[in-house]
Amino acid sequence: MKIAYSHLAQHIEENPCIEQISDSLFQLGHEHEIDGSIFDMEFTPNRGDCLSINGLLRDLAVFYKVDLNQEVFTEHLNELQLDFENLSKNICPKISFLKLEIDKVPEIYKGSLNDYFEDLSLNKNNFFTDISNYLSYETGQPTHCYDANTINSKLIFHELKKNKEFETLLDKKITLKKKNSVFSLNNEVINLAGVVGGKSTSCSANTKTVIIECAFFKPEAIIGKSVKYDIQSDAAHKFERGVDPDCQDRVLRRFIKLVSEHANIKDMSIISHKYKDYPAHQIPVNVKKIGQILGININEKVYLSYLSKLGLVSNKGFITVPSYRSDVKTQNDLAEEVARVIGYDNIPTSEISIPKNKNTSHKDLEDKLRFFLLDNGFYEVINSPFVGFTAVEEAIKVDNPLDSNREYLRTNITNSLIENLLFNERRQKDSIKLFEISDVYSSSNGIKKKRKLSIIASGRVGENYKDFSKKINKKYLEMLFQEILPNKAFDFKIISRELLDTKIKNEIVTLEVDINSFPSDILFYKEASQAPKNFAQYSPISDLPSSIKDISYSIKDYSKTKELQDLLLNYKSDIIKNIYIFDYFKNEKKEEIKIGFRFTFQSKKATLNSAEIELVYNDIVNKSLNISGISIPGL
Amino acid sequence: MPDHKDILPPKLVRDRGSLHPINHIKDSIMELLTSFGFEIVDGPEIETEEFNFDMLNIKKSHPARQMHDTFYVENKSNLLRTHTSPVQIRGMLEKKPPLAFISGGKVYRKDDDATHLPMFHQVEGIYVDENVSFAQLKDLIYKIIYSLFGEEVELRFRPSYFPFTEPSAEVDILSKEGKWLEILGCGLVNPVVLKNCNINSDKYSGLAFGLGIERIAMLKHGVMDIREFYKSNLDFLSQFK
Numbered sequence: 001m002k003i004a005y006s007h008l009a010q011h012i013e014e015n016p017c018i019e020q021i022s023d024s025l026f027q028l029g030h031e032h033e034i035d036g037s038i039f040d041m042e043f044t045p046n047r048g049d050c051l052s053i054n055g056l057l058r059d060l061a062v063f064y065k066v067d068l069n070q071e072v073f074t075e076h077l078n079e080l081q082l083d084f085e086n087l088s089k090n091i092c093p094k095i096s097f098l099k100l101e102i103d104k105v106p107e108i109y110k111g112s113l114n115d116y117f118e119d120l121s122l123n124k125n126n127f128f129t130d131i132s133n134y135l136s137y138e139t140g141q142p143t144h145c146y147d148a149n150t151i152n153s154k155l156i157f158h159e160l161k162k163n164k165e166f167e168t169l170l171d172k173k174i175t176l177k178k179k180n181s182v183f184s185l186n187n188e189v190i191n192l193a194g195v196v197g198g199k200s201t202s203c204s205a206n207t208k209t210v211i212i213e214c215a216f217f218k219p220e221a222i223i224g225k226s227v228k229y230d231i232q233s234d235a236a237h238k239f240e241r242g243v244d245p246d247c248q249d250r251v252l253r254r255f256i257k258l259v260s261e262h263a264n265i266k267d268m269s270i271i272s273h274k275y276k277d278y279p280a281h282q283i284p285v286n287v288k289k290i291g292q293i294l295g296i297n298i299n300e301k302v303y304l305s306y307l308s309k310l311g312l313v314s315n316k317g318f319i320t321v322p323s324y325r326s327d328v329k330t331q332n333d334l335a336e337e338v339a340r341v342i343g344y345d346n347i348p349t350s351e352i353s354i355p356k357n358k359n360t361s362h363k364d365l366e367d368k369l370r371f372f373l374l375d376n377g378f379y380e381v382i383n384s385p386f387v388g389f390t391a392v393e394e395a396i397k398v399d400n401p402l403d404s405n406r407e408y409l410r411t412n413i414t415n416s417l418i419e420n421l422l423f424n425e426r427r428q429k430d431s432i433k434l435f436e437i438s439d440v441y442s443s444s445n446g447i448k449k450k451r452k453l454s455i456i457a458s459g460r461v462g463e464n465y466k467d468f469s470k471k472i473n474k475k476y477l478e479m480l481f482q483e484i485l486p487n488k489a490f491d492f493k494i495i496s497r498e499l500l501d502t503k504i505k506n507e508i509v510t511l512e513v514d515i516n517s518f519p520s521d522i523l524f525y526k527e528a529s530q531a532p533k534n535f536a537q538y539s540p541i542s543d544l545p546s547s548i549k550d551i552s553y554s555i556k557d558y559s560k561t562k563e564l565q566d567l568l569l570n571y572k573s574d575i576i577k578n579i580y581i582f583d584y585f586k587n588e589k590k591e592e593i594k595i596g597f598r599f600t601f602q603s604k605k606a607t608l609n610s611a612e613i614e615l616v617y618n619d620i621v622n623k624s625l626n627i628s629g630i631s632i633p634g635l
Numbered sequence: 636m637p638d639h640k641d642i643l644p645p646k647l648v649r650d651r652g653s654l655h656p657i658n659h660i661k662d663s664i665m666e667l668l669t670s671f672g673f674e675i676v677d678g679p680e681i682e683t684e685e686f687n688f689d690m691l692n693i694k695k696s697h698p699a700r701q702m703h704d705t706f707y708v709e710n711k712s713n714l715l716r717t718h719t720s721p722v723q724i725r726g727m728l729e730k731k732p733p734l735a736f737i738s739g740g741k742v743y744r745k746d747d748d749a750t751h752l753p754m755f756h757q758v759e760g761i762y763v764d765e766n767v768s769f770a771q772l773k774d775l776i777y778k779i780i781y782s783l784f785g786e787e788v789e790l791r792f793r794p795s796y797f798p799f800t801e802p803s804a805e806v807d808i809l810s811k812e813g814k815w816l817e818i819l820g821c822g823l824v825n826p827v828v829l830k831n832c833n834i835n836s837d838k839y840s841g842l843a844f845g846l847g848i849e850r851i852a853m854l855k856h857g858v859m860d861i862r863e864f865y866k867s868n869l870d871f872l873s874q875f876k
Contacts, residue, residue, distance in 0.1 A: 029794025044796035045697075220696040227703050293802075293823060293840065295768025332826060336794065336802035339769065344792035344804055349777060350770035354672030354735045354762055363675075373652060380655040381867040384754050385741075396681070398715075399707040402745055402753050409708070420867035429869050433652065439680055443709060447681050464648050529651050531659060532876060535855040538863075541870040558642040565645055577870075581645050595645070 003137075004119040005037045007053050007112070013065035024063045027343045030056070038120065048219075048241025049324040052140030058324070062309045062341050070112075070138065073256035080269035082151075082211070087158035091181050092193070093276035094245055095157070095215040098252040099148055100128075102208050102263035110261060112138070128203045128210045131258050133234075140324075141214065141243050141251045142235035144191060148209035150201040156184045157193065159221075164189055169202035174229045181221045183213075194222040194239040196231050212255055214248040245278045246323035282318040286331055293335040295350045296342075306341040307334065364523060366437055366515060369453060371527035376480055377462060378433040378455060383416035385409045385438075394442035411442050413454035414512045418495060421456050425504050428546050431460040433472070437515065454512040456495075458504075465584040465596075473507050484525050485518075546577060546602035549617055555593040557629025564627055568597050571623075573616050577602040656875040657756055657864055660852045661739050664758045667782050671775070673737040673760055678722030680741055681713050686721035691799040692827045706743050706753070715743035718845065720799060723761045727832035732839045733764035739848075749860050756848035761824065763834060763841035769802060769823055772842040776806055776821055779844070783851065784808055791815065800843055801825045816854065819846040 005018045016024070018037060025032055025039070030050065032041045041056075049055045057066045080099050086092055105127050109117065116134045117124055124130050128145040136142045164176045166189045176182070176189065183191035190198040194217040203210060217239050226236040249272055259265060287300045304314045311322045312334070321328045328334065339347060370380060386398065386406035394411060401407035410416060413436050424432050435455040442448050457477060461467035470476070474492045481490050495508040551568075555561050569579055576599055583596030599620070601613050624630060654662075665675060687693075688700055699705060699717060706715040722738035739758040747753055762775075773792065780790050789809040797803045800822025807815040824841035834841075849861050856875070858864065863871055 026791075026793060029796075031793065046796040223696050224701050224703075227701065292766060293769060295770025330801070330826065332801040332823065335769070335823075339802050340794050344773075344794060347770055347773060347792075349774040350768060352762075352771040352774045352778075355733060356672045370654065374654065375651060377650045378652040379869060379872045380653065380658060381872070382655050382657060382865060383867065384752075384865060386753070396708050399709075399711055400702045400745070401706070402747055423867060424869050427868065427870070431650075432869065434867065435652075441681055447679070447709075447713060449679055449681075462649055464650075465645065466647055467649070531654060531662065535660075536875055538856045538858045538871075538874055541868060541874075561642060561645070580648065584644055586642075586644070593642075 001041045001043065001051060002120055003039045003041055003053065003056065004115070005039060006119060007115065008039075008056060008060065011053075011057050011067050012060065013067070016064060021060070024060055025056075027345075028059050028062065028340050030059070043241075045241055046327040048238060048243065049140065049326070051238050051241065052136070053138050055140050055324070058311060061311075062306075070254060071257050072250060072253040073260065074253070078269040080271040082271055083154040084271075084273070085154060085156050086273060086275065087156060088181060089275040091159060091218050091221040092157055092215050093218075094248055094272075094274050095213065096248045096252055096270060096272040098212045098214070098255060098270045099268060100210050100212065100256065100259060100265060101148075101267040102259065103266055104263060105205065105208060106262040113258060113262070126203050126205045126207060127262070128207060128212070128259075131255060132212065135251060135255055135258070136234060136238065139247065139251050139254065140238060141247050142194070142238055143212050143214045143251065143255065144197050144235070145203045145207075146190070146197070146201045146211045146213065147203045147207045148211045149207075150190075151185065151211055153186050158182065158184065160184075160189065166192060167199045168192070168196045168231065169199050170196065170231070171199060172231070174231075176229075180225065181217065192225065192229070192231075193217055195225045195229070195233045195236040212252060214252050214255075216243060216245045216248065242326050244324035245326075248272065278323060280323065281321040281329060283321065283329070283331065283334060285314055285317050285319060289331045290335045290338055293332060294339055294347060296347060298338070303338060306338050309341060310337055312337065365518060365520065368522045368525050368527070369515075369518065370435075370437065371529050372484055372522070372525050373433075373435045373455065374529035375527055376433070377431075378435045378457070381417070381420055381434050381436050382438070383410075383413070383420070383436060385441075387415065392442070394444045394448075396441055396443045396447070409441050411440060412512055413438055413440060413452055414456065414493075414495075414510045417454055417456035417510065418500070418508070421458055421508065422500060422502055425458075425502060427543070428548075429459070430506075431463055431472075433457040451515040452512055453515055453518075454510065456508065456510045458506045458508045463578075463580045463582070463598075465581045468582040471506060472509060474509050477509050477511065485521055487521070488519055540604065542577075542602050542604040544603055544607050546600050547608060547613055549599045549601065549613065550582065550596055551599070551617075551621065551624070551632060552583065552594060552596040553624065554631050554633050555595060555629060556591065556631075558593060560627050560629045561593055561595065564595070564624060564630060567624060567627070568620065571620060575601050575603045575608060575612065575616060651876065653872055653876045655864075655872065656852050656856055656858075657848055659875065660855065661756055661758060661848050664779075664783070664846065664848070664851075665737060665739050667779065668737045668758070668760055671735075671778070673735045673762070676722055676726045676736045676738050677740070678716075678719070678725050678738060680716055680743070681708060682716040682721050683713055686724050687714055687716050687718075690724045690828065690831045691720050692825050692831070693798045697798065704745055706745060717744050718742050719757045719759045720843075720845070723759060723843070724828075724832060727761070727763065727829075727834060732834060732841075733762075735762040736760065749862065752849070752861055752865065754865075755861075757845055758848060759843065759845040761841055761843045763824065763829065763839050765839055767823070767840045767842050769842075772804075772821055772823060772844070775842065776819070776844065779846075780806065780808060780818065783855075790818075795820060795822075797822055799825050799828050810854075816850075818850065818854075819844055821845070 032039045132143045160180045160182045167173050181193040182189045190201045219242050222239040226233040287303045387410045390408050392411045396409040437453050457472045461470040493510050578600040582598045585594045719738045726736040737760040742757050792804045795803045795805040803822035806819050821844035826836035829836040
C-alpha cells in the first residue's frame with residue numbers, strides 16, 4: 001500500500017522528516033520501502049487496522065503527538081427509506097446506507113481529496129467513487145457507491161450458492177461459482193460484496209444522487225474471492241484482514257463532510273442496521289506476566305503508559321482493547337505491543353541454556369553413504385518431486401499443480417537423475433556421476449513414505465590418465481559397492497538409451513534402493529572426503545558451447561616433465577574452463593614419456609570461434625615448446 | 636641420457652564429488668543447533684491440514700490455506716507441508732517439556748520465480764521450558780546469526796506476525812552493500828499452540844524460529860538466482876567442494 005509522507009506528517013505535531021517516520025515504522029513492525037516521498041508499505045496480515053492513514057497514525061502516536069480528528073458532519077440526519085433485506089446477517093452483522101443528492105458534480109477537487117490524487121499520481125474515476133476511494137485510504141473502511149437512480153426495487157444481501165453471471169464495474173464479465181456473498185436487485189447480482197461492484201448500478205461522471213453502502217463483512221466470507229475471480233480489489237484486501245466493526249456511521253459522516261466541501265448537498269438521509277454488538281475486549285492487567293514473557297523488568301505505571309499510547313486503556317484492573325484492534329486478545333499480544341513500543345532491538349538479551357541432548361546422530365548411515373559416494377566422484381543433487389503423467393497407480397496426484405504437465409509426485413528418484421544426466425550430457429560432460437537421497441511417497445491404503453538413495457553414472461570413470469579410457473559400466477559400480485559392502489548384492493540397472501533424446505552411446509547405470517536396506521557395515525567406512533569448511537563464492541557458469549583440444553607431448557628429458565605439468569596445469573585464460581592430464585605413458589624401451597593434456601575451452605560471454613581458440617592454443621603450444629627436450633609429435 | 640628412474644608419474648587427480656550446497660548449509664545449521672542442545676526430529680512432507688495449519692493456530696480463513704498458496708493432494712485430503720513446523724507439533728505431542736527440537740527439510744508453496752521456488756528447504760527449532768522469554772530468544776538468535784555470518788555482522792529485530800508465535804519477529808542482517816536482508820523468523824510460541832499440544836501454557840512457555848536455507852545459501856555463496864540450485868548442472872555443483 002502506497003502512503004504519502006506528507007499525508008502522515010500533516011497530522012503530526014513534531015513535523016518529523018521522512019527518515020524519522022521510516023525508523024518509527026520499522027520499530028513498530030511496518031516494513032516498507034521509500035520511493036521519493038511515498039512509503040510503499042507492506043503490512044503483516046494481522047494488522048488490517050493499519051491499512052489507512054488513520055491506522056498508521058494511531059501506531060505512530062507511540063512516538064509523536066498525532067491529531068486524528070478529521071472533521072465529520074455532526075448534525076442530525078433523516079432516516080433513509082430504503083427497501084433492504086439482509087438474509088446473511090452472520091456474514092454482514094453491520095451495514096449502513098447513506099443517500100446523498102448534490103446539485104452539481106464538482107470539476108475540481110480540494111484539500112486532502114486533491115492531495116490524495118495528486119501526491120499518489122492516481123487516476124480519477126467519478127466524484128463519488130473518488131471520495132469513496134479516498135475515504136478508504138484515510139480511514140481503512142471501504143464503501144461502495146450505487147447510482148441511486150438504478151436502485152429501483154428491493155436490495156437484498158445474501159449468500160449466493162449457485163452459478164451466476166456478473167459484470168463488474170470494471171467491465172469484466174465473470175461467472176460467480178460456489179458460495180458468494182452478494183447484493184442483488186431484481187434477482188440480478190449488482191455487487192460482489194466486499195470485492196467489486198457491478199456495472200449496472202455503478203456511478204458515472206453524471207451521477208448526482210448516490211447511495212453509499214458502508215458495511216462490516218466477516219473476513220472469512222471475503223477471503224480468496226479477489227484471487228478466485230482475478231480482480232484487483234483494495235476493498236477485498238481490507239475486508240479480508242478485518243475492518244473496524246464500529247466505524248461505519250463515522251465514516252459515512254466523514255463522507256458527507258468531504259462531499260460538502262465540494263458541492264451543495266440538496267438532500268441526505270441515513271439508515272444503519274446493526275445485527276450484532278461488538279463489546280470491547282478486555283484483558284486483565286498482569287504486568288508480571290508481561291515481564292516474564294519479554295524477560296525484562298517493567299513497572300506497572302510504565303507498562304500502562306506504553307499501552308495507552310496505542311489506545312489500549314486500563315480501567316479497574318483491565319485493559320480495554322479498541323474495536324479496530326481485533327488482533328489483541330491475550331497477554332502475549334499485549335507483550336508484543338509493549339515490545340514494539342520499547343523497540344525489539346532495545347530489549348536486552350538474557351543468556352539461554354538449553355539442556356544438552358544426546359540423541360542427535362540419526363543420520364550417520366546416510367552421511368556415510370553420502371561421503372562414500374563423494375569419495376568416488378559422485379555429486380549430490382536435489383530434484384523437485386513434481387513429475388508428469390506416470391503409469392504408476394500409487395502415484396499421488398496434486399490437486400492444484402503449478403504446472404499441469406507436472407501434476408504427480410514422483411514414485412522414484414531415478415527418472416529425475418536420468419533428466420539430470422541428459423542435461424549434463426547436452427553440456428558436453430563425458431563423466432557423470434550423480435546421487436540423490438530423498439523421501440518418495442505413494443498412495444495405497446494411505447500415504448506411504450520411503451527414504452531412498454538413487455545413483456546414476458555414465459561416461460568416463462574419471463578425468464585423469466588412469467580412468468580416462470575406462471567407461472562406467474555395471475561391473476564398475478558393482479565393484480565399487482562390493483569394496484564397502486561385500487556381503488550385499490545390489491540391483492544395478494542399465495537404462496536403455498532408445499527412448500532417450502540423445503545420440504550418446506555410453507552405458508547408463510542406475511541404482512535405487514531403500515536407505516533402510518543398507519547394512520550397518522557402512523558405518524565402518526572411513527571417508528576421505530569432508531564437508532567443506534568454507535562457503536565457496538559461486539562463479540556464474542556458462543551455458544555456451546565448449547570446445548575440447550588435446551595436446552600430446554613426447555618428453556625425452558624426463559626432468560622436464562614436472563616443468564611441463566606446472567606450466568600447463570596452471571595456465572590461465574578467461575576461455576579455458578578445465579585442464580587435466582588424460583594420458584601418461586613411460587616407454588622404457590624408447591626412453592620416452594608420452595603425456596597428453598586435455599583443454600576445455602568455454603567463454604562466459606559469447607560462443608567461441610576457432611580463431612579465438614587457436615590464439616590461446618598456439619600460446620600454450622609455443623610456451624610449452626620453449627621447454628627443451630619436449631616435442632609435440634605430428635606438429 | 637641421464638638416469639631418471641626416480642621420475643614419478645604425474646599426481647593422480649581423482650575427482651571427488653560434492654555435497655549439494657543446500658544440504659551442506661542445512662547440515663551445518665543442524666550441527667550448530669544440536670551443539671546448543673536441540674534434538675533432531677523428522678516428519679513427513681505430506682501432511683494433514685490439522686498438523687500443518689489447525690494445530691499451529693492458522694485459522695481456516697488464513698490466506699496461506701488457499702489453493703493458490705498451498706499444494707493439496709488426493710482430493711484435498713492431505714497437503715504438501717508449507718513449513719517444517721508440523722514436525723514440532725508431532726514432537727510436542729510425543730514428549731513433555733522441557734523439550735528442544737529442530738527439524739529440517741523440504742517444504743512446498745505455490746511460488747516460482749528467481750527468488751522463490753515451489754520446493755525449498757527450512758530448518759526450524761522450538762524450545763519449551765519454564766520461563767522461556769523473548770530476551771532468551773534474542774540471545775539464541777544472536778548466537779545463530781553470529782555463527783553463520785560472523786560476530787561483526789549487524790542485525791536487527793523487527794516485529795512481525797506468525798499465527799503460531801506471539802510476540803513474533805523477523806531478523807535482518809545488514810549486507811555489505813548496506814541493505815537489510817531478512818534472514819529468519821522467530822517468536823515466542825503462541826500459548827494456543829502449546830495448549831493444542833497438551834502443554835500447560837501457564838507453566839511453560841516456548842521459543843521458536845525458522846530459517847529459509849536457500850536464502851542463506853544464496854547469501855553465503857553469492858548465488859543470485861535460486862533456480863541454479865536445482866538444475867543439477869555439474870559446472871555449478873563442482874564449485875561447492
